[in-house]
Amino acid sequence: MKLKATYTASDYENNVYAQWEESGYFNPDKFPKSKRVFTISMPPPNATGTLHLGHAMFLALQDLMIRYHRMKGDKTLWLPGTDHAAIATHSKVEQLLAQEGKTRQEIGREAFLQRIHEYVEHSRNTIRNQIRKMGASCDWSRERYTLDDGLSMAVSEMFVRMFNDGLIYRAQKIVNWCPHCLSTLSDVEVEHSQEKGSLFYIKYPVKETGEYITVATTRPETMLGDTAVAVHPADERYKKCIGGIAVQPMGNHEIPIIADEYVEREFGSGALKVTPAHDVNDFELGRKYHLTSLNILRENGSLDLSSLKNRPIDFESIADLDGMDRYKAREVIVERLKEKGLLEKIEEIDHTLATCYRCDTVIEPYISLQWFVAVDKKIEKYGASLKGLMHDTVLSKKTQIIPQRFEKIYFQWVDNLRDWCISRQIWFGHQLPVYYCLESGGGCGETIVSKEKPKVCNICKKSVLRQDEDTLDTWFSSGLWTFSTLGWPRNAKEKRGSIEKKGDLAQFHPTSVLETGYDILFFWVARMILMSRYALGEQPFDVVYLNGLVLDIHGKKMSKSREESIIDPLTVIEKYGTDALRLSLLVGISPGNDLRLSEEKIASYRNVVNKLWNITRFILEFGLEGEAPRKHQLTLADQWILSRLSQTIASVTNHIEGFRFSQAAEELRAFTCDELADWYLEIAKIEKGKQMVLAHVLEAVLSLWHPFTPFVTEIAYQALKKSRTEKKASPFLMVHAWPHADEKEIKEEVENEFATIQHIVGAIRSARSENTISPKQKIQAIFFTPTRADFMKAHEELLKYLARLDFVTIVEKGERPANAIYLKVEDIEIYLPLGLMKIEEERDRLSTELQKKQELLVSLQGRLADSTFTSKAPKHIIEREQKKVKDYEHSIQKIKEQLALLK
RNA sequence: GCGCGCUUAGCUCAGUUGGUUAGAGCAUACGGUUUACAUCCGUAGGGUCAGAGGUUCGAGUCCUCUAGCGCGCACCA
Numbered sequence: 002m003k004l005k006a007t008y009t010a011s012d013y014e015n016n017v018y019a020q021w022e023e024s025g026y027f028n029p030d031k032f033p034k035s036k037r038v039f040t041i042s043m044p045p046p047n048a049t050g051t052l053h054l055g056h057a058m059f060l061a062l063q064d065l066m067i068r069y070h071r072m073k074g075d076k077t078l079w080l081p082g083t084d085h086a087a088i089a090t091h092s093k094v095e096q097l098l099a100q101e102g103k104t105r106q107e108i109g110r111e112a113f114l115q116r117i118h119e120y121v122e123h124s125r126n127t128i129r130n131q132i133r134k135m136g137a138s139c140d141w142s143r144e145r146y147t148l149d150d151g152l153s154m155a156v157s158e159m160f161v162r163m164f165n166d167g168l169i170y171r172a173q174k175i176v177n178w179c180p181h182c183l184s185t186l187s188d189v190e191v192e193h194s195q196e197k198g199s200l201f202y203i204k205y206p207v208k209e210t211g212e213y214i215t216v217a218t219t220r221p222e223t224m225l226g227d228t229a230v231a232v233h234p235a236d237e238r239y240k241k242c243i244g245g246i247a248v249q250p251m252g253n254h255e256i257p258i259i260a261d262e263y264v265e266r267e268f269g270s271g272a273l274k275v276t277p278a279h280d281v282n283d284f285e286l287g288r289k290y291h292l293t294s295l296n297i298l299r300e301n302g303s304l305d306l307s308s309l310k311n312r313p314i315d316f317e318s319i320a321d322l323d324g325m326d327r328y329k330a331r332e333v334i335v336e337r338l339k340e341k342g343l344l345e346k347i348e349e350i351d352h353t354l355a356t357c358y359r360c361d362t363v364i365e366p367y368i369s370l371q372w373f374v375a376v377d378k379k380i381e382k383y384g385a386s387l388k389g390l391m392h393d394t395v396l397s398k399k400t401q402i403i404p405q406r407f408e409k410i411y412f413q414w415v416d417n418l419r420d421w422c423i424s425r426q427i428w429f430g431h432q433l434p435v436y437y438c439l440e441s442g443g444g445c446g447e448t449i450v451s452k453e454k455p456k457v458c459n460i461c462k463k464s465v466l467r468q469d470e471d472t473l474d475t476w477f478s479s480g481l482w483t484f485s486t487l488g489w490p491r492n493a494k495e496k497r498g499s500i501e502k503k504g505d506l507a508q509f510h511p512t513s514v515l516e517t518g519y520d521i522l523f524f525w526v527a528r529m530i531l532m533s534r535y536a537l538g539e540q541p542f543d544v545v546y547l548n549g550l551v552l553d554i555h556g557k558k559m560s561k562s563r564e565e566s567i568i569d570p571l572t573v574i575e576k577y578g579t580d581a582l583r584l585s586l587l588v589g590i591s592p593g594n595d596l597r598l599s600e601e602k603i604a605s606y607r608n609v610v611n612k613l614w615n616i617t618r619f620i621l622e623f624g625l626e627g628e629a630p631r632k633h634q635l636t637l638a639d640q641w642i643l644s645r646l647s648q649t650i651a652s653v654t655n656h657i658e659g660f661r662f663s664q665a666a667e668e669l670r671a672f673t674c675d676e677l678a679d680w681y682l683e684i685a686k687i688e689k690g691k692q693m694v695l696a697h698v699l700e701a702v703l704s705l706w707h708p709f710t711p712f713v714t715e716i717a718y719q720a721l722k723k724s725r726t727e728k729k730a731s732p733f734l735m736v737h738a739w740p741h742a743d744e745k746e747i748k749e750e751v752e753n754e755f756a757t758i759q760h761i762v763g764a765i766r767s768a769r770s771e772n773t774i775s776p777k778q779k780i781q782a783i784f785f786t787p788t789r790a791d792f793m794k795a796h797e798e799l800l801k802y803l804a805r806l807d808f809v810t811i812v813e814k815g816e817r818p819a820n821a822i823y824l825k826v827e828d829i830e831i832y833l834p835l836g837l838m839k840i841e842e843e844r845d846r847l848s849t850e851l852q853k854k855q856e857l858l859v860s861l862q863g864r865l866a867d868s869t870f871t872s873k874a875p876k877h878i879i880e881r882e883q884k885k886v887k888d889y890e891h892s893i894q895k896i897k898e899q900l901a902l903l904k
Numbered sequence: 905g906c907g908c909g910c911u912u913a914g915c916u917c918a919g920u921u922g923g924u925u926a927g928a929g930c931a932u933a934c935g936g937u938u939u940a941c942a943u944c945c946g947u948a949g950g951g952u953c954a955g956a957g958g959u960u961c962g963a964g965u966c967c968u969c970u971a972g973c974g975c976g977c978a979c980c981a
Contacts, residue, residue, distance in 0.1 A: 008941095175979095231981095269980085284979095352981090406909075413976090414976085417978080523976095554915095556973095589928080595910095595974090596917090598916090602930075605929060611943045614940090615941035617940085618940050619941080621940095667918070667927095667929095671928085679945080767947060773934080776936050776946065805938080874923080874962070
């Protein structure tokens with residue numbers, strides 16, 4: 002195979018992926034003998050839109066782990082899929098409909114769902130192909146979708162079980178309502194943002210005294226639903242009004258003035274209007290004081306005054322507000338209050354605004370009959386509540402979170418969790434497995450919770466049953482993801498209190514690692530823990546690795562930033578290759594910390610990929626059918642690279658096991674570029690007989706890189722394979738054994754000796770550069786070494802070549818040359834006698850070095866003179882410092898001598 | 905209000921259990937057609953590790969406080 006001089010990823014990647022996929026090695030069933038199992042459930046991308054850099058990052062991270070474990074010989078499953086993402090998909094398709102001038106209500110539930118399914122099928126295909134573009138080696142044969150029959154069945158099963166255990170209930174409560182999505186939202190789906198807003202001070206006449214009581218509110222439109230005014234019982238200002246009647250001026254509604262310690266005297270006017278139907282706290286007050294709840298909002302956020310019609314108020318004066326949008330109504334009401342002289346003032350304040358996480362619409366607290374998961378209720382079987390199970394899973398380290406600081410955040414959230422509202426009023430999703438026996442059909446009104454639609458009511462035996470039209474929170478089904486995808490409940494049998502798993506569920510659950518962005522820790526990770534502990538009594542995963550978010554160069558979320566700063570994965574893949582993109586998302590990052598990605602960074606990793614390519618090209622051009630050198634024929638350089646390779650294998654493996662992927666890659670890059678390419682391959686150009694070592698090192702290096710840059714390494718490996726006649730080659734690098742760190746190859750002495758060579762060469766190169774001696778100009782060098790003349794002689798040719806020397810003299814004793822550049826490496830003195838040398842500059846250089854060394858010596862001597870240091874520091878630290886003192890003293894002496902010679 | 909994170913070279917960021925003179929990539933400067941790679945090679949410059957205090961023989965690393973930035977949670981209308 003002839004390789005091109007530069008690696009052009011787009012020429013190869015699609016083809017390589019197709020070969021991998023066709024080979025069947027993505028499927029763990031191909032590895033029946035493996036004992037250890039490694040599983041990742043892929044976080045299902047939404048069934049909307051396309052792949053963005055966040056996806057690219059998690060795909061890169063997970064594929065890295067998956068490929069590493071597969072090469073290690075583990076039975077490795079990466080299960081892909083997509084999430085129906087109820088509200089997100091729903092509103093996306095509604096938007097598309099709107100472009101055609103239609104609404105979902107017009108076309109009806111059936112037709113609308115059909116439209117969604119068509120849309121989802123199309124975008125799922127797009128997503129699948131984009132996941133392939135990233136090189137993700139997931140098992141497509143096990144791909145799942147949250148609305149699959151099996152997964153839908155799991156959802157119903159879970160709902161019924163939780164209902165039967167009393168963990169799911171229906172109740173009338175204040176919920177978060179999104180007037181745009183026309184649905185409830187759970188607490189996590191509400192975002193709180195600090196905004197500037199107006200606090201309106203409104204005067205309510207007090208009936209008894211004819212005076213006014215001023216209330217403060219940010220939402221004047223809700224005053225129509227006021228059923229009380231509340232003050233603090235000890236507030237002197239209002240004491241006399243307590244028990245009286247205030248007149249809500251919009252419609253002259255007479256409402257009681259009550260006292261409760263909940264009211265903060267310092268905030269606003271110290272008096273609070275109570276609107277039980279539209280505020281959580283007011284709802285509580287309403288319950289406490291048996292106040293009426295007046296719902297005055299429609300689902301779309303416009304005013305609904307029907308509940309006021311038959312009340313003793315002046316309805317006519319407000320009738321025109323009916324149907325008006327909440328914000329318009331706010332303006333109108335404020336205007337009218339102004340006219341009546343009842344608006345005391347408007348104060349600008351900072352307050353928190355609750356918005357929908359999907360559409361940014363301001364949510365309304367809304368009284369509604371909804372379904373909830375009880376998180377505090379004790380479950381007999383476990384002797385703990387769902388909240389307790391969630392807390393325990395992380396506390397007891399059944400699941401470990403990386404980075405650890407998120408454990409604290411997790412606990413804080415779990416411990417403050419309130420019951421989870423799970424019913425949604427949208428059409429797309431899992432319809433609740435709840436049936437009502439219709440009274441209108443002559444039935445008893447019973448609520449029946451059942452996986453299948455019952456034929457008749459189990460109480461009255463009437464058969465007019467209607468399924469609840471609501472659908473479940475999308476995170477309810479996502480919560481089951483780790484086990485519903487593995488065949489739960491079919492693969493789990495409960496026997497005498499314990500659960501017996503079989504099939505995929507037995508093999509792959511609990512999964513090994515859950516890797517996702519920290520932004521869905523609560524939405525998803527916590528819910529999976531809840532569901533798995535409840536359904537299976539075990540954690541869904543042993544480790545949670547949380548990645549940071551990908552930001553643009555300005556530090557903004559890509560999803561929220563301006564168009565021009567968005568990097569599209571497909572575009573950069575086309576330009577730089579998938580491997581380069583993957584590296585840019587894997588290196589220089591740490592878990593839980595955000596990443597600012599620039600195109601320059603991707604380009605720089607494209608260069609690393611290209612380096613790998615050229616290393617392969619160079620080695621292959623050597624021809625690899627050489628004779629294996631016997632051990633004693635290995636040169637210093639050979640032994641050195643083998644030693645360094647083993648060290649690198651050990652270190653990279655260790656870092657990957659410890660989830661320090663960035664460090665693993667950096668060490669690998671340092672080995673590959675700085676040691677293998679810059680030193681060993683250069684030496685290979687003059688030392689012959691390196692074929693076996695080169696092939697061995699190349700194979701190991703490609704293997705180590707494979708989880709990071711699967712494409713280039715696979716192509717290189719295939720080329721390597723072709724140039725060898727070795728029988729035992731693997732069909733793909735993807736399933737090649739992970740390199741083994743051979744401890745016998747690690748030789749400290751060899752590394753030290755080679756380091757000496759490197760230092761000598763480095764010193765000479767540096768001196769050459771400082772004296773602007775062209776690299777092509779060969780110079781001569783004199784080495785003075787009383788103890789290492791043999792060593793120097795042995796490596797004379799190497800030094801000549803690397804340091805571009807034409808004449809070398811090695812002497813053990815005698816006079817030092819005057820007027821030469823003086824260098825010293827360990828106990829080897831180097832003199833570069835040169836006419837070109839500038840004496841003044843050399844003197845400056847030596848003086849600077851002398852001064853630096855002297856300063857270091859003084860500080861070292863000070864440390865060693867300190868008895869607390871010598872008595873408390875460990876022995877090896879002290880010895881190291883003592884050795885350094887000796888070295889410095891010697892160096893200083895030599896530099897002084899040399900300075901004297903320069904006169 | 906409670907909590908978390910960040911602050912290290914011009915830029916983007918690493919830095920596991922405290923221990924050589926704190927690292928990388930990019931950028932910059934200088935020099936280079938050395939039988940892979942100019943997507944290259946060699947060399948160099950560049951840091952009071954945000955500030956103050958503390959623990960320690962020793963702190964970028966541990967503790968306390970302060971400042972700036974970012975984020976999460978939270979029912980003050």
